[in-house]
Amino acid sequence: MRTPPSGISATRPAAGAAPAAPVADTAMLRALRRIRVPQTQRNRELALLVFAFVVNGSAVVLVQLGAAGEVDPRFLIYLGVLTALVLALHIVLRLVARDADPFIVPIGTLLTGIGLAEIYRLDVHWHRHGWAAYSTRQLAWAGIALVGAVLLVMLLRNYRVLFRYTYIFGLLGIVLLLLPIIPGLGTEANADVWVSLGFFSFQPGELAKICLAIFFAGYLVRTRDSLTSVGTRFLGFTWPRARELGPLLVVWLVSLGIIVLQHDLGTGLLIFGMFVAMLYVATGKTSWVLMGVVLAAGGAWAASRLLPYVGSRFTNWLDAFNPDLMGGSSYQLVQGIFGMAQGGLIGTGLGQGRPWLTPVAESDYIFASLGEELGLIGLFAILCLYMVFTSRGIRIGLNGQDDFGKLLAVGVSFTIALQVFIMVGGVTRVIPLTGLTTPFLAAGGSSLVANWLIVAILLRVSDAVRSRPRVVIG
Structure with missing residues (x-):
């Protein structure tokens, strides 16, 4: 057996584990495997993508038959272009990331297609065509998002380079x-979350969550030792010392600042929840989660008492069916609930419901629109897709060989799950409604681009987890 080159040694295996192969032999075996062994992960991904393409195309055809009574080939051609971009991403993965997770791209494709079909259904009712149609813009943004994902997979050969720029991303x-x-950039809306550049508008908070996830991952890797230092034992938990509470309090104050200055309850909750989850993964201390829940609950209670915007959200949530509110501030919430009730167990069928009765049915209430036409069974299937997506992302992180990749994968995956919970919980009246988008489904270019960039990050991390040899360089 060959001796590893100078400066590189095989990692010592754990007790009971098989001894690690020398580096030279490991590299040779990897090369032979890439040449001779079929790409099992990519073949599995291709089969799932074919299923997603069939479902998406069938959904659009059913919408056209149900809402218009005829099939319009133009939108199917546009959808075919989007399908070609997904296949391009698949081919790139075969070339540069052969061991990437095979479930991430098909799930993202399926969710994006289902959302497009429902947005197109609303456009058919309102007779919106061309660039005025939300579905046309969603198709364009989906194409931009897929191109961005392809470029990120090709250019980010080693995701660990992001660790060097931790504070820049922060x-x-x-x-x-x-x-x-900033004066001149904001738009007139209920919440100051949009930026207008004249020819288009975007929501910078969607991209900010990725930057902050990279920052949190790098920061927690650097400061984990101090955060896990011995504290005070109380009520069965080890509570950190006061000086270690600084990062948690800073992020909490930043989240409250977003709620106060931008009237954006959703983004504030999302950022704080993401940080608490990553803090728990980095330290393994349940006390951080408990303190995070207490701070979030206290901040929400104070905001509901001091800020009229937040207070009205809580009032609509607690007393939605009050006749004095149903015709005004809680009208949207009540209409969404009635729409899902109309769908029942199996739904009215794509193109045969009346989702347009709910205001902003293509974005904030896309989940309620799908609930009316796909029914409870359809909603459960969509939630299962989100659950699989999140579980795969968390699994990628937990199987990682470095702390930065572990925290990054878990952080962005938990962000998707938390965003789904916030939106679905708001639409179904589990929690107060906030101004976020349902990932992949809702109309919104910024959200779609950000979510597909998250897909690219998870693909890169998963490829490194599966293919990186266990070596120590030094």
């Missing part, structure tokens, strides 16, 4: 969050 995330409140 600064960029803060700048993105502050853009909507």
